[in-house]
Amino acid sequence: MIYLDNSATTRPDPAVVETYMKASLGFFGNPSSLHTLGVEAERLLNEARNRVAAYLGVSSNEIIFTSGGTEGNNLAIKGAAKARKHRGKHIVTTSAEHASVLATCQSLEAEGFEVTYIDLDPRGLVSVESVMAAVRPDTVVVSVHHVNNEIGAIQPVEDIGKRLMDWPNAMFHVDHVQGLSKVPLSLNDAHIDLCTGSAHKIHGLKGTGFLYKRKGTNISPLQHGGNQEFNVRTGTENVAGAVALAKALRLMGERGSELKRLESLKGYVIKELKKIEGVIVNSPLEGAPHIINMSLPCIKPEVVVQALAEKDIYVSTKSACSSKESEPSHVLQSMGLAHERTVSAIRISFSVETTKEELDRFLMEFRQLIPELMEVAQS
Ligand SMILES: Cc1ncc(COP(=O)(O)O)c(C=O)c1O
The missing domain is CATH 3.90.1150.10 (Aspartate Aminotransferase, domain 1)
Structure with missing residues (x-):
């Protein structure tokens, strides 16, 4: 084949699957439980969070585990737009985003947000100037992918992030799903507020991923229930999935x-x-x-x-x-x-x-x- x-x-790496199995069987406690099994599971979850954060060069409390890219994009864009709607209802993105960004923006349009979609040039690139020209005082979210999933073009997200520093009202979200561990991106240097990653594109497991949320960035949760993942993504955590994600990232780093x-x-x-x-x-x-x-x-x-x-x-x-x-x-x-x-x-x-x-x-x-x-x- x-x-x-x-x-x-991608095909899951057998070592990632093994890690998942071990964590699943050996640490099945609920991280919210007060007894030893819960405490051990919580410790393992936090260890995975530390590793993902270290890989990305950010702080542990800036990593929210999710079910992958689609959820991360929804949570970032809807969450930021809803948390900031009193400041403005304008979003800037490109017309070449993944469906999970485009459909999210369309759902926000149905709720009264206005979205400006920027086209790519014939080389597949979005120009920094065209993004900046679309930003307005009522822009609350700018969402631009890092690597295009269909053509592989690398967007100038570092430059966009730097320029957006003059627009503190606008949160900068980057869909990093296709770039993660393949095209370097410094979240700090690029001044990114929200960044999405998914494990199954890097020989990890489907249904696991993360959202990076810069310290101080407010987003509204999309689901309500427990208080897991800093109250932003509630529901019993997929501890083994998080550990497997950290392992997949480490293996990609080694390769x-x-x-x-x-x-x-x-x-x-x-x-x-x-x-x-x-x-x-x-x-x-x-x-x-x-x-x-x-x-x-x-x-x-x-x-x-x-x-x-x-x-x-x-x-x-x-x-x-x-x-x-x-x-x-x-x-x-x-x-x-x-x-x-x-x-x-x-x-x-x-x-x-x-x-x-x-x-x-x-x-x-x-x-x-x-x-x-x-x-x-x-x-
Ligand atoms: C650029 C991009 N964003 C988001 C996603 C969605 O990720 P997931 O499959 O983890 O939901 C994909 C998957 O194809 C993608 O390529």
Whole structure:
């Protein structure tokens, strides 16, 4: 099997699964319980929090464990908007965000917030100037992703964060789900107030993630009940999930040197793809090391995905959440690309486990497949 859909999800690292099992069986107490089992579970949870915080270079009490990216994005944006609605009801974001940001913004529009959506340029980048031009005195949230999940472009969030320091009313949220442990980001240097991460994109487990909330940033909780996670995300904590997340981050940290290898593999694959007639690469060379997006005008992307799957090679069309829809890619639309490119996108995404041999086999099959499919499409 050649798995090239790592932006949708990664294979959990067996060591992460083992850590989860051990923590699950050995520390099943409720961290809120007063007895020894509860105290031990709480200690383990706090240890995991310390490790995640240390990895990100922030304080432990700035980490809230969540069920992943979707929850983190909802909690950050709705939570910040609702906590600040007396100061203003304007939000700035891009039209190329993940569905969990876009749909969250749309739900806030239905509640009376106004949202400005900024388009990307043809290279897939949002300009700092266009974001700043949209910010107003009543802007309470600015949300910009770090790495685009469809094309891998790296947005200038550091520069946006610095510029937003002049706008203390506006909380800066960054969806870091695709960048986490793959593209460096200093939350402090970038002056980020809220930042979302998810474990299943880094060989961790689905249903686990975190929201970084800078000290002093107020957000309204979305659910009510207990007082866990600093009253911001109530409900009995997933202790083993948090420990597994910390482990996944540590392992990714240890494999940091692999990213250079991925970067050069990406350059190699892009070069080879560009030689294939009918293939247009949409990803910037200087983007994240693990994502390549291309368009195959004339060919239905679902057919390519199926044909490769028959050869045990797994790629995707657009992002996983929207890949079953035959609509155009909203990211490629945001870049202003021609319709035929927006409806014919294929994404391949690597992980630290991806090898050159696998990519060569993919390229070989792809080189054979595309002319065949073009012929069928034209007949
Ligand atoms: C950029 C981005 N944000 C958020 C998410 C949602 O994360 P999760 O699957 O953990 O809910 C994803 C997942 O594809 C993503 O790529």
